[in-house]
Amino acid sequence: MNATETIYHVDEIKNLSDRELYQRLYESWNITNGEIKIWGRLKLRNDGRWASIEEVRTTTENREINYPLDEYIKLDPYIYVEYAKQILGDNQSIFIKCSLSLSPERERIRHNNPFQMAVKIGSVEILESIPINKNDILESDCESYIAKAIYNFELSKLTKDIVKKEIALQESLKSLEAKKTQEDIEINKLAKQKSILEENSSQLKSDIDIQNKKLITAIDQHEKEIQKMSKKIEKLKSYIAEKAIFLKKFEFIDDDDFDEISINIVPEFNKIETLSFSSDFNLDYKQAVFYIQSYLKNMDILYPRHIIENYLTLIRTNDLIILAGDSGSGKTNLVQSFAKAVGGVAKIIPVKPNWTSSEDLLGYYNPLEKKYLATPFLEALIEAQNNPDIPYFICLDEMNLARVEFYFADFLSKLESRDSNPEIQLYSDDESAHIFSELKAVVTVISEAEKKHSQDGIIDFIKLVQNENINSEMKRIFGFSEKDSIIKYHGDIRRMLSGVIRTPSKIKMPANVRIIGTVNIDETTHYLSPKILDRAHIMKFKSPLLSDWQSISSEIESYGFENVSKSLHFDINDLGIREAYPRFDNEDKFCQIFIDLNKEFFSPLGVEFGMRTIRQGLNYLKLFSDLNENNEQAINNFIIHKILPKFTFDGNKQSGNQNKLDLIDKVMLPKLENIIRTHNLITDEFSSVVALKNIIANARANDGVVNYWA
Numbered sequence: 001m002n003a004t005e006t007i008y009h010v011d012e013i014k015n016l017s018d019r020e021l022y023q024r025l026y027e028s029w030n031i032t033n034g035e036i037k038i039w040g041r042l043k044l045r046n047d048g049r050w051a052s053i054e055e056v057r058t059t060t061e062n063r064e065i066n067y068p069l070d071e072y073i074k075l076d077p078y079i080y081v082e083y084a085k086q087i088l089g090d091n092q093s094i095f096i097k098c099s100l101s102l103s104p105e106r107e108r109i110r111h112n113n114p115f116q117m118a119v120k121i122g123s124v125e126i127l128e129s130i131p132i133n134k135n136d137i138l139e140s141d142c143e144s145y146i147a148k149a150i151y152n153f154e155l156s157k158l159t160k161d162i163v164k165k166e167i168a169l170q171e172s173l174k175s176l177e178a179k180k181t182q183e184d185i186e187i188n189k190l191a192k193q194k195s196i197l198e199e200n201s202s203q204l205k206s207d208i209d210i211q212n213k214k215l216i217t218a219i220d221q222h223e224k225e226i227q228k229m230s231k232k233i234e235k236l237k238s239y240i241a242e243k244a245i246f247l248k249k250f251e252f253i254d255d256d257d258f259d260e261i262s263i264n265i266v267p268e269f270n271k272i273e274t275l276s277f278s279s280d281f282n283l284d285y286k287q288a289v290f291y292i293q294s295y296l297k298n299m300d301i302l303y304p305r306h307i308i309e310n311y312l313t314l315i316r317t318n319d320l321i322i323l324a325g326d327s328g329s330g331k332t333n334l335v336q337s338f339a340k341a342v343g344g345v346a347k348i349i350p351v352k353p354n355w356t357s358s359e360d361l362l363g364y365y366n367p368l369e370k371k372y373l374a375t376p377f378l379e380a381l382i383e384a385q386n387n388p389d390i391p392y393f394i395c396l397d398e399m400n401l402a403r404v405e406f407y408f409a410d411f412l413s414k415l416e417s418r419d420s421n422p423e424i425q426l427y428s429d430d431e432s433a434h435i436f437s438e439l440k441a442v443v444t445v446i447s448e449a450e451k452k453h454s455q456d457g458i459i460d461f462i463k464l465v466q467n468e469n470i471n472s473e474m475k476r477i478f479g480f481s482e483k484d485s486i487i488k489y490h491g492d493i494r495r496m497l498s499g500v501i502r503t504p505s506k507i508k509m510p511a512n513v514r515i516i517g518t519v520n521i522d523e524t525t526h527y528l529s530p531k532i533l534d535r536a537h538i539m540k541f542k543s544p545l546l547s548d549w550q551s552i553s554s555e556i557e558s559y560g561f562e563n564v565s566k567s568l569h570f571d572i573n574d575l576g577i578r579e580a581y582p583r584f585d586n587e588d589k590f591c592q593i594f595i596d597l598n599k600e601f602f603s604p605l606g607v608e609f610g611m612r613t614i615r616q617g618l619n620y621l622k623l624f625s626d627l628n629e630n631n632e633q634a635i636n637n638f639i640i641h642k643i644l645p646k647f648t649f650d651g652n653k654q655s656g657n658q659n660k661l662d663l664i665d666k667v668m669l670p671k672l673e674n675i676i677r678t679h680n681l682i683t684d685e686f687s688s689v690v691a692l693k694n695i696i697a698n699a700r701a702n703d704g705v706v707n708y709w710a
Helices: 018-029 081-088 105-110 139-242 244-249 255-262 285-298 305-317 331-341 358-362 376-386 409-415 429-452 461-466 468-478 486-502 530-535 549-557 589-605 611-624 631-646 660-675 688-700
Strands: 036-044 050-058 078-080 093-102 117-119 125-128 320-324 345-350 364-366 371-373 392-397 423-425 506-508 513-519 536-540 648-650 705-707
Touching: 018 036, 018 093, 036 081, 050 078, 050 081, 078 081, 081 093, 285 305, 285 331, 285 549, 305 320, 305 331, 305 536, 305 611, 320 331, 320 530, 331 345, 331 392, 331 513, 345 376, 358 376, 358 409, 376 392, 376 506, 409 423, 409 530, 530 536, 530 611, 530 631, 536 631, 589 611, 589 631, 589 660, 611 631, 631 660, 631 688, 660 688, 660 705, 688 705
Parallel strands: 078 117, 320 513, 320 536, 345 392, 392 513
Antiparallel strands: 036 050, 036 093, 093 117, 093 125, 364 371, 423 506, 648 705
16 A cells, blocks of 8 residues: 555545545545456455455556555455356466445445445456566556456467367267267167157147137137127117117107217317327337426426336336325326326226225126116226227226225236237127117107107107007007006116117227226225236335425436427327237246246245246336336336235244245345345335335334335
8 A cells, every 4th residue: 555545544434425435445546437447366265155356456557455444454355256156167266357346335334344345246357367567567568468468368278278179079079989870779769759759640630620620610609609699789789870860859869879879979089289109209218208207397297207117118018007105195196197298098986995896897787777887987998999099097096995806806807818908798798689679669669659640740759658649559559557657668768778879788908098006005995915916016106205306307307308298199009019928938037037036035935926927027128128228127126016015924934944034134135136236226216125125124123024015
């Protein structure tokens, strides 16, 4: 250590930020490029649990460096032992070149050394041996001398490798010749097996053809039944359309129903000028996020960029999204404001505490009134179906006021269909056939009565029933007694017709619909069941009062958008296509990470985690990459959405040799920090590492009870 270096006491620097600590090191070690690059000897420590670098020198000046502390602490940057073993191979020690960074804060505290350094994973280069005498080399020549030494070493190693490979090649040739005879024997065996397999394949093909024919026959029969039912409905609608003027004249339908069936009017929304995602933004999702965030700020609504890019990605998954957080944290507002920003429609459906079945969500057919009683949720689906080019965001507000698995599970099962938009059967197609038969009889009777008594000026239903002759004749034909009311019967027919016109017997889930739920977790609400958590993405919010508004505003100003008064129109397909999740690939890095996490932690903790969850994660990663290339950020988000919300268990229970709380604190937390190496760069609000730390701290303060929602 040079005499000119500034020496610090631990107490003097322990409260400095990481940035300030780096600055002290740069000044002490004469580093000007903002990167600490060193070389030295990599060795395993005696206990075999850690490895470190000895004889540390800078690569620019070939200068030996140590920590600038008055209590002398030797600079021996540590490196994770498994990674070190991969580099060392069979060697006891080797020379390496690498970059350094500050160790995690907990390590610096544990060693009482604010300057504690660690090797950056992925920065290591093997040097083998660097014969440099700093007294013989000018500082200005040091870097080139090191490069030359590396070149000579690589050349020597390459020459040795070529010799080894030549020897190995000769041995391989001898081995191949020795095996040739044995392989010829194996080929003959395989040829015989191939013949047998071909015979079996032929028989199997024949069996498959037979089964296919049976299946095709069954499908044809099923399609005929569907066509038969559909024809009944079309026949009724066609008849209604044909008799529309007559039905309106006699008040069986109102003006709105008449317009819908006679000229097929679809409700139109006010045409407003918008920007196009495809033509104005060239399908650039990253720029779209910047614009939407700016658009919302123009409406005095501030959200961090992370929330917008995460929410847009979830919208594109076509999965159920659940926004969780305290009351007033901006959950419902996000649904409404985002819908406005993309030229869509937000439908907020309040959930009632007395909802117990799917009928509370979708409605039901009343056989007494012969009419389907629709709900606001179903009406929103039908409206969306009639406006297929407009995105609809249907929000079940405070969805956990009732038990979600009671009223929503059947509908959620329908949403699991990824090959096509799921179809929802509301009531039997035969009901429409009964209505058609009854309506036809009524129309025939009234038409004949109208013709017979046309000289009396029969122009509407009231005039019709006021005519005593017609009234008596209709009662006789329908078998009514004097107590029966033709006016009441007319009202029944009117309600039946309105139901058929406005509510189809079945509806396909419109491609332009996204389902979102909001939840508050308190003593008045129910927890979400594992079945719901397994199929949904949880996006948690904090109070907007805790946000750094100035930072968000500065971020938005940096985008440079000036005119943000127009909404940004997306084609429906650009907001996500309902398609099968990506296939599970055992070799994929993401799959490997979560296979290991499941074996080491999720299964021992009793946290349900299956193949579908991994495939949902693969889909999320693929879509998130369009907005943000940071793969670790995507993994971080996935853990918050799909893993941590399932952390509700007794941490005092044993899992192997330790309790569950210690398992996540002492083993899982360091593992997660290693997987998400850039977690220090992620805002605390959106960090899975910080979220897990909070879970652990809350559990320690709550008798070991682990609860993500607490």
